[in-house]
Amino acid sequence: MTDVVIAGIGQTDVGEHWHISLRELALIAIEAAQVDAGGLQPQSLFVGNMLAPQLSRQAHLGALIADFSGLVGIEAYTVESAGASGGAALRAGYLAVASGQSDVALVVGVEKLTDQVGSPVEAALASSSDSDYEAVQGLTPTAQAAMLMARYLREYAVPREAMAGFPMIAHANGVNNPRAMFRKAISPEAYQRAAIVSDPFNMFDVAPNADGAAAVLLARPELLPASITNPLVRVSGSSLVTDTLALHDRPNPLIFEAARLSVERACRQAGITPAQIDLFELYDAYSIYAALSLEAAGFASPGTGWQLVQNGKLSLTGALPILTLGGLKARGNAGGATGVYQAVEAVLQLRGQAGANQIPGARRALVQCLGGPASSSVTHVLERLDPR
């Protein structure tokens, strides 16, 4: 199998982009990635998107975005896997290059979640859960995750404040990310005081819905022109694993089995153990997800993921930095774009371009995004290559 590297990255600011259309957001990220890669031309385009058909009445984004980006004629289609759509699109682009069918593949994640508020968005987001057994009962993803946290707190006898460290790390790291939606640190007191959103979640336990687009260019390294001077980042491991869609179908809802398996498979392909990574961009759509993801990846035993955040291990100067540019909580959760944002941020770290938040000498990153409560889990191992 051929090597696949990330040769270009681009991203828009994350936030409320009422004045920029879906196609324009995608174009901004794509143009940035192409400039970053010295004008590299892709043969294929994989669009990660969750909800444009429901919220913007626009399907067929592959042809739309190829067209609007001046790439008419290339292969293009949409990849959807709920919150994991961006990661799944990255995986699709990886398959296109690894198969030899594309020398250069473009992956763009794009989403607009803030043009509408309230029920239409909640109903659309709920379409990622089981519509016949979960959504039909009025269950929203946030309410479901809140129940998961309630169960975690009760089962492991943990205080509600146990999760406070996750949004605090995200917000602390988001301060230095010019793309982030929220660039303000939060204190333990602010977390304590925050309004309850869905008991036991307060507003800091839930990442904000956002608009944004991020793009990466994947390529076979031997075909790249010497004009590309940024360090190349190899996709050393790539895995997508599913679990039951409905949470009630699992033997133990507090185990993110698909997350565990996808980390295991991606690391096996990369020839490393999770302990060998320098940072972990995990999927903190809800603070409880961060704890469960750390446990699934094997960094903590079940019920103890929250303890890692108490002693500084997960901060930028710790042994296992997470959410290094703000994560979903502070950067913002732009649906199907999120998985691509995570990859872009990991590449910044591995290139040494992460600014004030740079992890010194970062060489390997684990990047993971989830659809639903890890009903889909996509994990990639990214690794800096030595200069050519």
Place this chain on the structure above:
Amino acid sequence: MTDVVIAGIGQTDVGEHWHISLRELALIAIEAAQVDAGGLQPQSLFVGNMLAPQLSRQAHLGALIADFSGLVGIEAYTVESAGASGGAALRAGYLAVASGQSDVALVVGVEKLTDQVGSPVEAALASSSDSDYEAVQGLTPTAQAAMLMARYLREYAVPREAMAGFPMIAHANGVNNPRAMFRKAISPEAYQRAAIVSDPFNMFDVAPNADGAAAVLLARPELLPASITNPLVRVSGSSLVTDTLALHDRPNPLIFEAARLSVERACRQAGITPAQIDLFELYDAYSIYAALSLEAAGFASPGTGWQLVQNGKLSLTGALPILTLGGLKARGNAGGATGVYQAVEAVLQLRGQAGANQIPGARRALVQCLGGPASSSVTHVLERLDPR
């Protein structure tokens, strides 16, 4: 690059399945494909679907269908490319096997279009066109295709009855397909008398919306057990090409440029010319599309595609059989399932299992499906392998 073969096929009846849910339809097709392939187990699942998020409020079909089919844990995601979704999912499965990441990949196309009627369905179908410039004006895909036919008739000075042959061939061939929605031949007089749907289209110019699911199992041939006794069919060529999403952005709307390019590329990969194929499963969502697709593939010059249907060349005993088991018009158009139905039907022909409609000695098939007015075009060359 490794060879990729189709080792198993399955399909449900096409029609109005009000009593069978989306997930159940998918399961029926998947189980049939697995039985057909001697119980072969896939590592990945690619779901072709257009409109479940809009019409059934169900996204995240990868995890849903993997789960419901007893395949929890495998890689899975949805591939969307409007009417070409099924073909794009086949392409995604092909990339997964060709890349070496899956030894066996399962592709299922599934769609339910008949649970609702009228505006919700028309609005959802219109989301495949440009929502900001086309759909917003009230343009539906059928109205757009009707305008395309009007222009064709005027520009090439062709009578409206020129297109009658396409639905007549489809319906004649559908009679012997036990899966087809309509199994009744139509006469020239019936076509003449038929009610106008969208001038100049009458009801026989438009394929019916339908429900259904079809599945194929793709595999690396060297890994298949000897228990698989059906002839293997190789995917010799695979190409997905886009064009402008909006019809008004094209220099000549009567040229399906993406269809032309994708035939050229798929045939080049297969090492054949289009003249070497034994049947052509083309995308007759509208009768005018059949004429334009024949022209795009090079079987007729612009403005003359309709003449091919006048002299018997396209019937089962002609030199270029099309729509051999009924096409979209008689089998029914089950949205994102259509591209997979086309592949299943081509495999039946290449295996010699097409019953009364068998093309004697069929060895190579061209299979093409379109999203919008060929805004996306997916073409595959399928080829029977000699017995192992």
